[in-house]
Amino acid sequence: MDMPESGTPKDLRARAATIRSVAKTLDAAKLLDLHRRAGADVWLGPTPTLCHDNLVQMRSVITGAVSDLRSAARNLELRADQLAQTQVSVPG
Amino acid sequence: MTSYLGYDPDRLPLLWDAMSAAESELSNIRCTDPDARAGILKVSGVATLLRARWMPFVRSLIHCSTLTGYQPATIGGGDLVNSYLAFLIAGNGWRTSTDPLAPAPMPITVDHARALAVWLNDHGDELDDTELAALQLMLGEILATPAVANAFTTSLSADGLSTLVGELGQRAIDIELHVVGGGFADGEEDVLATVDALFATLGGIIALSRDSHDIHAGAAAGELIEALPAMDPYGAANLIVSLDLDANTLARIATTLISIEHDEQLDEAAYTNGIRAIDTLLGAVIDTPGGASRLLVAMAQEPQALFNASDPTLTNTILLTGTTPDALLSAKDQALVLPALLLAIRHSLDDPIAPYNDRNPEIVSVAAEIAAPYLIELFLKSPAAFAYPSSDQTDIRRFFIRTPEILATLMSSRDLLATRFDHPLTGNLKADEKTLFELAQLTGVLDRLYSDAKIKPAIINQAIWGLGWTVVGTLGRLATPAPYKVAVGPTTAGTKYLLEWLGLGPDDVNELQAAVSANISDRSTLIAALVVDTTFASLVAKGAISQRTIPPPPPDLDADDLAQSYVVALQAWATATGLDTEVVRQVLLASRTLINPNTAAFDSMSDDEQD
Numbered sequence A: 001m002d003m004p005e006s007g008t009p010k011d012l013r014a015r016a017a018t019i020r021s022v023a024k025t026l027d028a029a030k031l032l033d034l035h036r037r038a039g040a041d042v043w044l045g046p047t048p049t050l051c052h053d054n055l056v057q058m059r060s061v062i063t064g065a066v067s068d069l070r071s072a073a074r075n076l077e078l079r080a081d082q083l084a085q086t087q088v089s090v091p092g
Numbered sequence B: 001m002t003s004y005l006g007y008d009p010d011r012l013p014l015l016w017d018a019m020s021a022a023e024s025e026l027s028n029i030r031c032t033d034p035d036a037r038a039g040i041l042k043v044s045g046v047a048t049l050l051r052a053r054w055m056p057f058v059r060s061l062i063h064c065s066t067l068t069g070y071q072p073a074t075i076g077g078g079d080l081v082n083s084y085l086a087f088l089i090a091g092n093g094w095r096t097s098t099d100p101l102a103p104a105p106m107p108i109t110v111d112h113a114r115a116l117a118v119w120l121n122d123h124g125d126e127l128d129d130t131e132l133a134a135l136q137l138m139l140g141e142i143l144a145t146p147a148v149a150n151a152f153t154t155s156l157s158a159d160g161l162s163t164l165v166g167e168l169g170q171r172a173i174d175i176e177l178h179v180v181g182g183g184f185a186d187g188e189e190d191v192l193a194t195v196d197a198l199f200a201t202l203g204g205i206i207a208l209s210r211d212s213h214d215i216h217a218g219a220a221a222g223e224l225i226e227a228l229p230a231m232d233p234y235g236a237a238n239l240i241v242s243l244d245l246d247a248n249t250l251a252r253i254a255t256t257l258i259s260i261e262h263d264e265q266l267d268e269a270a271y272t273n274g275i276r277a278i279d280t281l282l283g284a285v286i287d288t289p290g291g292a293s294r295l296l297v298a299m300a301q302e303p304q305a306l307f308n309a310s311d312p313t314l315t316n317t318i319l320l321t322g323t324t325p326d327a328l329l330s331a332k333d334q335a336l337v338l339p340a341l342l343l344a345i346r347h348s349l350d351d352p353i354a355p356y357n358d359r360n361p362e363i364v365s366v367a368a369e370i371a372a373p374y375l376i377e378l379f380l381k382s383p384a385a386f387a388y389p390s391s392d393q394t395d396i397r398r399f400f401i402r403t404p405e406i407l408a409t410l411m412s413s414r415d416l417l418a419t420r421f422d423h424p425l426t427g428n429l430k431a432d433e434k435t436l437f438e439l440a441q442l443t444g445v446l447d448r449l450y451s452d453a454k455i456k457p458a459i460i461n462q463a464i465w466g467l468g469w470t471v472v473g474t475l476g477r478l479a480t481p482a483p484y485k486v487a488v489g490p491t492t493a494g495t496k497y498l499l500e501w502l503g504l505g506p507d508d509v510n511e512l513q514a515a516v517s518a519n520i521s522d523r524s525t526l527i528a529a530l531v532v533d534t535t536f537a538s539l540v541a542k543g544a545i546s547q548r549t550i551p552p553p554p555p556d557l558d559a560d561d562l563a564q565s566y567v568v569a570l571q572a573w574a575t576a577t578g579l580d581t582e583v584v585r586q587v588l589l590a591s592r593t594l595i596n597p598n599t600a601a602f603d604s605m606s607d608d609e610q611d
Helices: A009-027 A030-038 A046-089 B012-027 B034-062 B083-092 B110-123 B129-143 B146-155 B158-181 B188-210 B215-226 B233-240 B247-264 B268-272 B277-286 B291-298 B303-308 B312-322 B331-349 B363-379 B390-401 B404-411 B414-420 B429-452 B457-475 B484-488 B493-501 B509-515 B520-542 B562-577 B581-604
Strands: B004-007 B095-098
Touching: A009 A046, A009 B034, A030 A046, A030 B012, A046 B004, A046 B034, B004 B083, B012 B034, B083 B095, B083 B110, B110 B129, B110 B146, B110 B158, B129 B146, B129 B188, B146 B188, B146 B215, B158 B188, B158 B215, B158 B233, B158 B268, B188 B215, B188 B233, B233 B247, B233 B277, B247 B277, B247 B291, B247 B303, B277 B291, B277 B303, B277 B312, B291 B312, B291 B331, B303 B312, B303 B331, B312 B363, B331 B363, B331 B390, B363 B390, B363 B404, B363 B414, B363 B429, B390 B404, B390 B429, B404 B429
Parallel strands: none
Antiparallel strands: B004 B095
């Protein structure tokens, strides 16, 4: 997914849409449920416990990434709106 | 302590598949937008960690490849810490390998608790010091969650608990013997603290289950508690302290354990050195409301076992607190306990090698104190008397008569003697009749005991006279005279009148006492006069008699027959005052009941029961 090079409001909104799409994909990522498959019904011990805890941490890293991406998309949309408003108020 | 990891060989490939799919999905996510870089970097980091760290690890386990520090292994049956893992391996076909990582704190689940209990059922006597500490940590965590505690309790067998309790008890005994022999060896102080904590935690878990709403857990806890009498007494006693048992259950179980400990003396060295279950049990009984009296009832067939406590003050406390009229509520229990206890005390002093009073010098005065409220029931053939063999009654009487400390204690225990008279004179005919009758009987019993003991009449006078004042004071809600003359000052107008009529001031009670003859009948007549006087004052106070009414006459100390002359004078007084018939009946009752039954009391102590 390549970034459009131009900086028009339309381009900015396209970039935001792309980022939102990635966020949406991540929101349903298989990793988010992976820790459930690594519980005490599958294995036990110090290393399995570490792995399970690690997977839980990864889950929060991914949800953090989703949040980062949505925030980035929102900023782009805001910039697009501001740019469009500027173009309307300064005709020609 | 070796760490292990165990895994389900069927499910582990599914985990690997899931990891692989997740990694693949994350790795395929691309976005070159600079504003997305921060988020994408995080995604990339997660994918890398999965790919480089965890997927190879899981794959190696699946293929049983040997990694550094991870070697296929077998968990020993005696491994407490890994008992849950061993259970899964045995029951679910899991595989094991060593795990070089230190065990991570893992919350104990219901399944963990069950597995631990099942493990303890077979291995409770195989715990080393490190495992004891680990067990304490695990049990502490189990205790924190009722559902987990219930799972533990329902899976712990009575045999398993018995083994564990026996093991812990023996550990404690061994260490305490070392202490007796010179002090703690290295680390023993910590082990003893751990053992104590284990008893407390284990008891707490069982008590929590017993009190829970879980019917199965409650029943399981009940079965464990009922199995205690068959366990090692020392260990069971230490567990009982934390079980918070009700008085009846505690008494029943303690009785059996005390008996077993004494009869079998399983650990002779411990017993000889005073490390005994009975001390712990008596402490628990003392701390349980109603426990002392229930224990005495439960041990009535074998009360001498109480004297085995290393600390005799525990025995004395049980005897004193468990025999008060308030503690022994039923007459049946009183009849069961009092004669048995007094006989046991008597026989304990007869031991030619080691008389019990050598170890417990207080026991003689304790005997007097516990008997004091029950002298009438112990020694008279009244309807309320204890039904016990007359030979036993004779035994106890002889014991009292021949033991100066007992009589001395009784003489100085006027308050104790008066505890049976816990109701003030009411003016109610029936209520007062019983009280006055008992006062007469008590006076008679004491008089006879003191006389048989060849105590000087002057001393008997003093004791009984003091009792009379105490009881009258008690009945009239007066301060207990100590010494008597102090309390005479603020006493009733009637009593003052009695003293004044005799030509004595309030401070001259001793003089009054000296004026009384050694004649038994005279003493009881004077006490009767005091009671009559108090009754009269009470009726005046209640308004039943006018304040202007002439008070009853005092006894004529110069009369040949003091009792007879007093009764005649009272009847004349009643006629002269023209008082209401019922009032007169009450006042006369006070005198007659006191004087006449007093004689009857002596008659009932038949000659064949005396020395």
